[in-house]
Amino acid sequence: MADLFLNGFNTLSHGLLGYVVPFLFVLTIVVFFHELGHFLVARWNGVKVLTFSLGFGPEIVGFNDRHGTRWKISAIPLGGYVKFFGDDSEASTPSTDSLSQMTAAERSVSFHHKKVGPRAAIVVAGPVANFILAIVLFTFLFAVFGVPSTSPRVDNIQPGSAAEKAGFQPGDVILAIDGSKIQTFLDMQRTVGAEAGRELNFTVKRGDSTVDLKATPELREIKDRFGNVQRLGILGISRSTSAGEVTTERVNPASAFVMGIKETWFVVDRTFAYIGGLFAGREAADQLGGPLRIAQISGQVATIGFTPLLHLAAVLSISIGLLNLFPVPLLDGGHLMFYAIEAVRGRPLSERAQEMGFRIGLGLVLMLMVFATYNDILHLASS
Numbered sequence: 001m002a003d004l005f006l007n008g009f010n011t012l013s014h015g016l017l018g019y020v021v022p023f024l025f026v027l028t029i030v031v032f033f034h035e036l037g038h039f040l041v042a043r044w045n046g047v048k049v050l051t052f053s054l055g056f057g058p059e060i061v062g063f064n065d066r067h068g069t070r071w072k073i074s075a076i077p078l079g080g081y082v083k084f085f086g087d088d089s090e091a092s093t094p095s096t097d098s099l100s101q102m103t104a105a106e107r108s109v110s111f112h113h114k115k116v117g118p119r120a121a122i123v124v125a126g127p128v129a130n131f132i133l134a135i136v137l138f139t140f141l142f143a144v145f146g147v148p149s150t151s152p153r154v155d156n157i158q159p160g161s162a163a164e165k166a167g168f169q170p171g172d173v174i175l176a177i178d179g180s181k182i183q184t185f186l187d188m189q190r191t192v193g194a195e196a197g198r199e200l201n202f203t204v205k206r207g208d209s210t211v212d213l214k215a216t217p218e219l220r221e222i223k224d225r226f227g228n229v230q231r232l233g234i235l236g237i238s239r240s241t242s243a244g245e246v247t248t249e250r251v252n253p254a255s256a257f258v259m260g261i262k263e264t265w266f267v268v269d270r271t272f273a274y275i276g277g278l279f280a281g282r283e284a285a286d287q288l289g290g291p292l293r294i295a296q297i298s299g300q301v302a303t304i305g306f307t308p309l310l311h312l313a314a315v316l317s318i319s320i321g322l323l324n325l326f327p328v329p330l331l332d333g334g335h336l337m338f339y340a341i342e343a344v345r346g347r348p349l350s351e352r353a354q355e356m357g358f359r360i361g362l363g364l365v366l367m368l369m370v371f372a373t374y375n376d377i378l379h380l381a382s383s
Contacts, residue, residue, distance in 0.1 A: 022309060024077055028054060030130065030317045031080040034324070037129025038082045038122055043067075045118040048085035048109035055080060084122075086110035116343050123335045130321030131264060137314035138260035139253070145307055146248040147259070150185045154237045161236020166215035168237060169206065176203040185239045192217045194270055196233030267318045329354075329361030 031054060042049055048068070053059075055074035062072025085106070086099060099112055107113040111122070152174040157163050174182050177191050178201050192200070196219035204211045217233030251259065324332040334357065342348045349357075 026309065026313045026316055027077065029313050030133070030320055033129045033133040033317065034126045034320060035080045035082050037125035037127075037132075039069075041122045041125035042082070042084060042111065045114060045122060046109060047111045047114060047118075047122065049082060050085055050087070051081070051083040053081050053083075084111035086112040116339050120336055120339045123332050123339070124325075126332055127321035127324045130317040130324075134264045134267070134314040134317045134321075135257070135260040137310050137317070138263045139256045141307060141310060141314075142251045142259050142263075143253050143256035146250050148186070149183070149247050149249045150239060150241060152182050152185045152188045153239060155240040156238040158236035158238075162215045162218050162234070163236040166202070166213045168202075168204070168213060168215070168235075171206070172211075173205040174202055175205055175210070177201070179203075188235075190266070192235050193232040194273060196231070198233075264314075264318060267315055268322065271319065271322055328364055329357035330365055331361065334358075334361050 035052060035054075039049055039052055050068075051070045051072065053070075053072050053074050055077045056079060057075040059072045059074055062070055064070055086102070099110065102110060102113070111119065114122075154163070154168055154172040154174070155170055157168055157170065174188050176182055177188065180191070182188050182191070196217050199214055199216045202213045202215060204213055215235060217235050219231055220234045222230050222232050222234070325336075327333045327337040329335075329338070338349060338354060338357070348354070
């Protein structure tokens with residue numbers, strides 16, 4: 001096992017520069033907009049912001065703005081935080097003693113002296129900013145670079161596959177799956193890939209007639225061009241493309257915006273489907289990745305081009321937004337949970353109860369990070 005871990009670290013070190021630069025680019029964009037959401041809504045609600053930090057630990061470089069906020073870049077580039085007036089730590093935990101000794105002027109700009117509504121708005125603004133960033137990035141990509149399009153035609157069928165058992169034939173064109181319209185071969189692949197083991201209803205155009213078929217995608221491990229393994233639902237059909245068949249559809253800004261919203265929702269929906277699959281035993285936990293995996297994927301995607309890197313930034317932004325909404329103390333969702341309890345009770349939880357909650361949340365977050373890093377090292381060692 002020691003050799004396995006050593007091989008994983010050696011693999012990462014060989015491409016360190018190729019991984020680190022794209023990784024920092026992607027993560028910095030995502031973290032900056034997340035914290036900017038907290039920052040802007042706090043300012044709008046009259047809360048004094050003490051610190052806006054990209055990264056944790058010792059400060060590398062920084063400056064003070066005219067409102068007294070310290071903007072800085074810190075040594076450990078694995079996140080960031082905004083510290084408000086009245087916070088006892090970077091996790092926005094309160095201190096009853098310090099809060100009780102504030103003057104009236106200080107209370108007016110203290111985060112913890114604001115009503116539940118403004119506090120909840122400030123906290124939820126971070127994840128919301130992540131979703132907005134994803135929509136903006138997707139919209140930009142669709143509007144500037146267009147959308148590749150290939151008709152959902154069946155050209156080849158693998159022997160013994162789910163498609164053969166269902167009665168698919170070469171030349172069939174898939175019109176809809178479970179009533180949802182299919183416009184491109186990619187639409188079909190994405191829908192089928194997320195529905196392994198579930199029977200799907202296909203509406204197929206065959207010649208001049210329409211045929212209804214039922215097929216259950218099989219769960220298989222598929223390697224991408226970089227050797228990364230994914231578990232996807234496979235129907236067993238393929239598309240042969242010739243010159244001129246793959247087109248790029250130009251999209252106007254309004255349509256691109258709508259598509260950006262739909263693409264963001266698609267990632268959210270697939271993420272919840274994966275989490276549900278974990279609890280139901282349909283998905284494997286080894287697909288969970290941490291900073292090492294993100295760094296590796298960022299480096300790999302960067303070799304393809306800047307456009308795929310922006311797409312990765314959008315997906316990562318959604319993931320971070322969702323993660324922060326989980327009702328775990330220490331995360332934004334944990335704060336929102338405490339505020340919901342406060343709204344129902346009419347008063348906040350005791351300082352001791354909140355402190356215990358934050359300790360439990362810290363433990364859960366650390367366990368998740370250790371598990372994700374363990375998965376990353378195993379993945380790197382086997383690649």
